Amino acid sequence: MSLTNFIKRIQDIMRKDKGVGTNDVLILEQLVWLLFLFIYDYKEEEWELYEDDFQSIIPEELRWRNWAVDHKDGNALTGDSLLNFVDQNLLPILKNLEIDEATERRKSIVKSIFEDANNYMKNGTYFRQLVNLINEMNFEEIEERHAFNDIYEEMLKGLQTAGNNGQYFTPRALTAFIAEIMDLKIGDTVADFASGTGGFLTSAYEILKKQAKTVEDNEIINKSIYGAEKFHLPYLLGVTNLILHGIDVPNLEHKNSFSDNVREFTEKDKASVIMMNPPFGSKSEDVAIQSNFPAEFQSSETADLFMALILHRIKVNGRVGIILPDGFMFGDGVKQRLKEKLLNEFNLHTIIRLPGSVFAPYTSIATNILFFDYNQIGTQDIWYFEVPLPKGYKAFSKTKPMLSKHFDPVREWWNNRKESEYSWKVTKEDIIKRGYNLDIKNPNKPEEESHDPVVLLQQYKAVCEEVKRLQDTLIEELKSLL
Structure with a gap:
């Protein structure tokens, strides 16, 4: 056919x-x-x-x-x-x-x-x-x-053409790469609390099912993959997607993951692996929902709340791979308090800086993959890797999307880390001196000024989106003060 x-x-x-x-x-x-x-x-x-x-x-x-x-x-x-x-x-x-x-x-x-x-x-x-x-x-x-x-x-x-209000659908190359880096094993409990169409969950399942040797292994895998999705259409798509991949009874809930009080989570509510691309740019959560979080993490911005949720729902020694926009990296207020907790209680060992066009044409906001473990000790050093655009590419696009092979430079570097044109290391002390600003540019690569109109337009759109986000944040802060 x-x-x-x-x-x-x-x-x-x-x-x-x-x-x-x-x-x-x-x-x-x-x-x-x-x-x-x-x-x-x-x-x-x-x-x-x-x-x-x-x-x-x-x-x-x-x-x-x-x-x-x-x-x-x-x-x-x-x-x-x-x-x-x-x-x-x-x-x-x-x-x-x-x-x-x-x-x-x-x-x-x-x-x-x-x-x-x-x-x-x-x-x-x-x-x-x-x-x-x-x-x-x-x-x-x-x-x-x-x-x-x-x-x-x-x-x-x-469905990507319907992306709005921060609901962008994650390219398969990204979900597969993050699942690969998580080094999943049978017995891991895998969760995505904004699972959308199930990209992370199906990527996890594809890795785990190759390890299955018995019927019992398959049963363990099917029960160990969990997702939750607030919106009906992505939920419907996600359930069908999981069934098509071989999970007869998807453990996928149609719910707002923020509806539970994070203070009441027990060990059974936590996962050993969390992979997510939280909706960002959305200001959709009301005061009642925010009250389910400690006061210092209450925010109307969904990306902030998902980060706070993850920090409360990952098991000790658990692993996390999460996609976050640049705004989280340099943001203050709730974002800074989240980063303080992250660096002081978790091991934020790697930040992969993605090209700004990964989610083009739906958004030009630059994004990052944060990889961290819950070690209860804190972070020592953070490695950064800046994913280069493929040779001959000015940007990713709908017709030239990011593919798995574009992560090959990261794969080659991951287990043999050294500073290079694309990678560098920063100490926790340096981050603290910067006021917990994680937005650190590549010090090993000279700044290149582009005059290409496509690149300049993408940069302009990214700046406009970030200005709007900052305006929305300021409005919310003023509302809370009044």
């Missing part, structure tokens, strides 16, 4: 429908709950085969096999009959499934998927064509499953 052709066929059908048109977000939201039902029905066939007493939580007439499959006998639902079935039966019933604490996770996940799901399509004939196209996938063949996974990955890239 041609990946490009399949995606084009999906788009051609859905864009004819006046309910979704060319709105990529609506297309994705519509498509993903349909894909979930299709995939879930396949998983149920497996469970029925191996479990004599298996019963679906989905009423029989609503299971994919009983309404979506066209047997070419003239009885398949289509047109207005199909739309009425979806709008008046399928979605309302799945939204209101009865579950309780005794309900299996693999069953209760169905209700969580459909709580905010909607049908945007207005033409039942196009709806039937879309369903028939999905049914062309043969999940019993491994090659077809891999092709479907590729299709899904392409759709996740498309």
Whole structure:
């Protein structure tokens, strides 16, 4: 099956429908709950085969096999009959499934998927064509499953066009690199408290499943990967993504990770590995949410709260890899207090400085990967590595994104560290003298003034974004003082 052709066929059908048109977000939201039902029905066939007493939580007439499959006998639902079935039966019933604490996770996940799901399509004939196209996938063949996974990955890239309010989706090269550096082992508990479409979690799973030798190993891995996502569409995408990668029952919650009081976390609430790209630039958290944090870490800025959350939810000797914007590196107030705790109680051993265009064109804000361990002793020295742009690149872009191979210079340096054109070391004492400012430029590389208009435009956009962020921070500080 041609990946490009399949995606084009999906788009051609859905864009004819006046309910979704060319709105990529609506297309994705519509498509993903349909894909979930299709995939879930396949998983149920497996469970029925191996479990004599298996019963679906989905009423029989609503299971994919009983309404979506066209047997070419003239009885398949289509047109207005199909739309009425979806709008008046399928979605309302799945939204209101009865579950309780005794309900299996693999069953209760169905209700969580459909709580905010909607049908945007207005033409039942196009709806039937879309369903028939999905049914062309043969999940019993491994090659077809891999092709479907590729299709899904392409759709996740498309979701990046919907990035707003700090919700940027992490390039696969970044999630895979951070997971690789974490040196994951079976028995590690892995968490992402703003898991989005599940990039970090699937990257972790891909590494761990290669180590599995027994059925018990697989069960341990499946239970050890945890995510939480506040927004419905990324949550829906994340659950489906994890199922496609082989996790039958994703341990992914649809919740705001800040809704729990950090003072009440016990050891069972903590993870041995945390990998995250927190939403940055967002000022969406109200006073009630902030009260779940110690006074010195209360902030309306999501990136600050996620950093505070991580410091309360990592186990002793645990490892963290987190992507943070430059604003955190030099920021004061809550940011400085977070950095004081980080350097005094944790070992911040490495900062990878990323090119400003990694998340282009969705944002030009420069970002960094912070790697640290919870050693309860503190930091001694911090190594910096500045990832160079590939030869011939002026910047990364949507058509020339960052790839795994672009981290090869970091890989070569990681276990044999020495100062170079791209790397340097700073002591904790130097950081303290700088007022806990971690924004240290590469001292081994001469400043190059670029006159390239693309680079200058990106620099200008980055400065504008940072000015706006600082203005928002100042407004929040003034509000708190008043």
